[in-house]
Amino acid sequence: MEKEQYFGVNVSPLNYEEIIQDLKTRIALREKSTIIAVNPEKVMAAEKNAELMELINSSTYQIPDGVGILLASKLKKGSIRSRVTGVDMMDRLLKFAADEGHGVFLYGAKEEVVQKAAENIKAKYPAIHISGTQNGYEKDAGKVVEKINAAKPDLLFVAMGSPRQELWIREHMNHLHPVVFQGVGGSFDVFAGHVQRAPEFYRKLGLEWLYRLMKEPSRLKRQMALPKFLMRVLFSK
Numbered sequence: 001m002e003k004e005q006y007f008g009v010n011v012s013p014l015n016y017e018e019i020i021q022d023l024k025t026r027i028a029l030r031e032k033s034t035i036i037a038v039n040p041e042k043v044m045a046a047e048k049n050a051e052l053m054e055l056i057n058s059s060t061y062q063i064p065d066g067v068g069i070l071l072a073s074k075l076k077k078g079s080i081r082s083r084v085t086g087v088d089m090m091d092r093l094l095k096f097a098a099d100e101g102h103g104v105f106l107y108g109a110k111e112e113v114v115q116k117a118a119e120n121i122k123a124k125y126p127a128i129h130i131s132g133t134q135n136g137y138e139k140d141a142g143k144v145v146e147k148i149n150a151a152k153p154d155l156l157f158v159a160m161g162s163p164r165q166e167l168w169i170r171e172h173m174n175h176l177h178p179v180v181f182q183g184v185g186g187s188f189d190v191f192a193g194h195v196q197r198a199p200e201f202y203r204k205l206g207l208e209w210l211y212r213l214m215k216e217p218s219r220l221k222r223q224m225a226l227p228k229f230l231m232r233v234l235f236s237k
């Protein structure tokens, strides 16, 4: 797959369905795959942090989360046609796992959050096999690795914030049974119903950022990264 590059950071142009199709082949071959969400903030952070850059670029799929990368691709006549958000990617993967009989493991967030997320996921996809859960506050990584391996899941979702979750995945994936790894940030909080996403109206129009800004005006400073990023894309060759 041909990646697009923004200031040295790779972004995968595949949409949800294309990623799942690609994963089917990789799972059949038991090749390990990693999914990381990319947005303008992360691109600009990676420019100043070689380790983060390497972490992103060595992932299998760098999904264009956030409207910024989508707009950048349009400006540069790239091929990214839609956002691929971390939480929606996880949801598609859960459906896929339920349909194909792959076990999933949820690692991260507070104990009551990960429990509630598992319960709600089971209610949404009754056929799913949730191999196990683990909260994100266990210090002994060896214990966590053992617990996951004993449960033998095929897919592992890690929700401990970025880049901590991705660093954890990279450090341990070669000793872990799963073959698909996604760092999902605050997504367990969303599945647990503790965090509300923007209403569909805003999401459909690509205005999730506006909704968030209205709810939390202090986000303005963070969000200024977006126009800055787009100006730089426009004037880069």
Ligand code: UDP
Binding pocket: 108, 109, 110, 113, 135, 136, 137, 159, 160, 161, 162, 184, 185, 186, 187, 188, 189
């Ligand atoms: N978290 C965790 N262990 C920690 C710190 C955080 O499991 O040591 C969890 C926290 O409970 C929350 C998630 O990581 O569910 C943080 O998500 P956040 O929204 O900060 O991540 P982002 O999407 O911004 O990367």
